[in-house]
Amino acid sequence: MTALGFLHPGDAPADDYPRIEQLLGSDIRLDVVPTDLTDLTELEPGDRLAATAERLRLTGAEAVVWTGPAPADPGAARAQVRTLALAAGMPASATPLAFVNAAKELGATRVAVVATGPDPDTARFTDFLTAAGLRITRVATGTPDADLRALAAEALTPDAQALLLPDPALQTAAHIDALEARLARPVLTTSQTTVWEALRLTDRRVNSPGLGHLFTREPIVQV
Template sequence: MTALGLLYPGHSAEDDYPRIEQLLGSDIRVDVVHTDIGEDAHRADALREMGSPDRLSAGVAQLRLSGAEAIVWACTSGSFVHGWEGAQEQVRTLARAAGLPASSTSFAFVHAVRELGVRRVAVGATYPDDVAGLFADFLRTGGAEVVAVRGAGIITAAEVGTWGEAELFTLAREADDASAEALLLPDTALHTAAHIPALEKELGKPVLTANQVTVWEALRLTDRRVNAPALGALFTREPIVQV
């Protein structure tokens, strides 16, 4: 049994994780501990506070007791908003507190893009444009070429959590760019786990979503590889050898 620990802010789309766990197989467990988000706002100052060490450390002990072998801060905006160096320090602090390998959803996207062996990506973000731009900057620092960014202007994670299939597909279509080799949807408050293969079929390219890459990153930290076609190209491709 491989136990994965996720720190998830508030309550929006956490039901994606039991679905993903079921698709991965019986020997993988995904444990989710909810953190206090403070103010629910896609605004830089509120997002920095959401990912502060005190808020994250509160859930670490519970995940350690669950037997988690790795921990991922399951929040994109609450990590990239600190910038590349700040997000690295956030992860280092989390790893020290947990005594376990740790990462965040923002780094999960960077690693997943590299895993797919693509460079040019488009971003479909639920966030306001300024916050979406910070994510694009983070990806560029990680080596990706961001060819298009679309922000939906949603202020709260609570509202994102109410989106269904229609809103998800509209965002994906509007955000995609013909030159992009993959589409990234970077909000863990967005329900995506049930729709990844359909999105990839419609767009004709890999689609990376926040909850999908978060679990993949936790598996990567534990040196586990799982073939799960229902979770998209990221879970079916052979690893890319980095030179």
């Protein structure tokens, strides 16, 4: 059994994680731990982080990913994730870093973005991607209840190598396959990339076609 922890600011989300857990198989458990920490910049050594880390350890997690927003600077995000890893006593990462790592896994350097969250969150996310070396070809904006297929088609450009949907409020796990087939591009979403990142931290590679190209990519063998 591989147990993965997800540190979520605010109340535990009613989102894709149970569905993804079913798609991954019976030997992987996903535990979402709500925290009153609201931003990655709050991950400083102290009582609040220590209490949160203890809750993570009680789940039996082998790795943890922070699911909230990150600073615009990837270097600062990595430094704060190291603080989380030391406090929790396990490998750690953050969802914005997961998007960057997943794009690199797919060989995508040019990405389109569907933005359905607040404008400041979108700006910070795209700044983060740009600082990490990705080029944003287009951003399509809408609301969480908008037609994802229409927004995805609006965002996609001929040179985009992947489509990113960073809003954690979107229920995407059931739609990744259909979107990829429609767009002929890999699709990366918050819950999907976050879980993939946690698995990467534990050196687990799971083939799950229902979660899109990211979960069916064969590892690169060094000869």
